Amino acid sequence: MVSQWCREHEIELPKPVQDIDEQLVTNADRGCLNSLLEKMSSSLSDQKAAAKQLRLLTKRSSSFRALFGESTETIPQLLNPLSPGQVDAHPDLQEDLITTLLNLSIHDNNKRLVAENASVIRLLIESLEYGTVQTKSNAAATFFTLSAIDSNKITIGASGAIKPLIDLLDVGHPLAMKDVASAVFSLCTVLENKERAINAGAVGVILIKIMDHVLVAELLVILAMLSNHQRAVQEMCELGAVPCLIGITRESDCERNKENCVAILYTICFADRTKLKEIKEEEMARGTFSRLVQTGTSRAKRKARGILERLNRTGAITHTA
Known part of the structure; x- marks a missing residue:
């Protein structure tokens, strides 16, 4: 996911092994970095x-x-112009520094x-x-890249970042939504953050977006994770x-979307017996789940078969696929 994101944003990934020429460039750049960081404590135009x-x-x-990894002082120096509570005083400066932070991460x-x-x-x-x-989008993308490390997921979740991410997803700006969805997905791979996302209203926000046909594939993955x-x-x-x-x-042509939907419906079958009627009616009218057993991905086949078995055991249908 990180590699794909980097390609989309035209950011060069670090090479696995640095050769001698690159090390020479690093040594030459050290003075340049120190000079630029010093300007972060200078005039606004220099900053x-x-x-x-x-x-x-x-x-x-x-x-x-x-x-930047050579000293713990470089990050504070970089962000020196962004005062807490006045972070947006100069939007162009804020955007450049947050984007630099993204690049570093x-x-x-x-x-x-x-x-x-x-x-x-x-x-x-x-x-x-x-x-x-753009700043909002890049801040979300920074949370996504940082969350590649599990310990960072815990740190970010405990900091209160998930609620503003969900709020930004709710706003639904096209330029930011994909980065926000990626961050929410990555953070919610740990249990504590699933709870935080649910408390932040993630389920309702995600469902509304899916019903509006917005980022359906990406958001179904998150919904399946939360289910x-x-x-x-x-x-x-x-x-x-359920009807959605x-x-x-x-109707979807995307096998991954079908797989995530049937996985959620499988969970619902066991969690809320009252929803079995809607699922039964779909199966009896169109054979949707029987067909998925024959044509779906391996996971979709397994979940669809489980739904049919559940319906059969409860007497909701008289046949299985």
């Missing part, structure tokens, strides 16, 4: 010029990104360095709430998820 240069250098050069050796700095997480959260659309939580399933049932999921299962 803005240096921020643009740092954004460019950290996008182009993996060796330059690696330089691509480098594996920087992920803990960035995430373990409490001020970084706070500034990223404020940038999700206050900033240009092993009883309260999430209860909310899905209350919000009319049945419709996608029946």
Whole structure:
């Protein structure tokens, strides 16, 4: 996922092994980095010029990104112009610095360095709430790249970042939604963050977007992940998820979407017996789940078969596929 994101945003991934030439570039760039960081404590015009240069250098050069990992002081120096509570005072400067932070987080050796700095997480959260659309998108993308490390997922979740991510998903700006969805998905691969996402209203927000045909594939993956939580399933049932999921299962051309829908419906079958009637009616009228047993992915076949067996055991249908 990180590799795909980097390709889409034209960011060079760090090479597995740095050769001698790259090491020479690193040594040559060290003075340049120190000079640019010093300008972060200078005039506003110097800060803005240096921020643009740092954004460019950290996008182009993996060796330059690696330089930031040599000292714990580099990140605080970089973010010095962004005062808590006034992070959006200069939107162009904020965007450049948050984007630089995103570029830095691509480098594996920087992920803990960035995430373990409490001020970084706070500034990223404020940038999700206050900033240009591009800044919001890049703040979400930074959370996504940082969450490649499990310990960072816990840190980010505990910091309160999930609620503003869900809120930004709810706003639904096309330029930011994919990065937000990627961040929410990655963070919710740990149990604690699933609970936080559900508390933040993730189920309702995601269902509305899916019903509006927005980022259906990406959001179905998150919904399927949350569906092993009883309260999430209860909310899905209350919000009319079953007919929506049945419709996608029946009509979608995307096998992955069908798979995620039938996985959620399988969970619902066991969590809420009252929904069996809707599922039974679909099967009896169109044979949707019987057909999926024959044509779906291996996981979809398994879940569809489980639904049919559940219906059969409860007397809801008189046949299985």
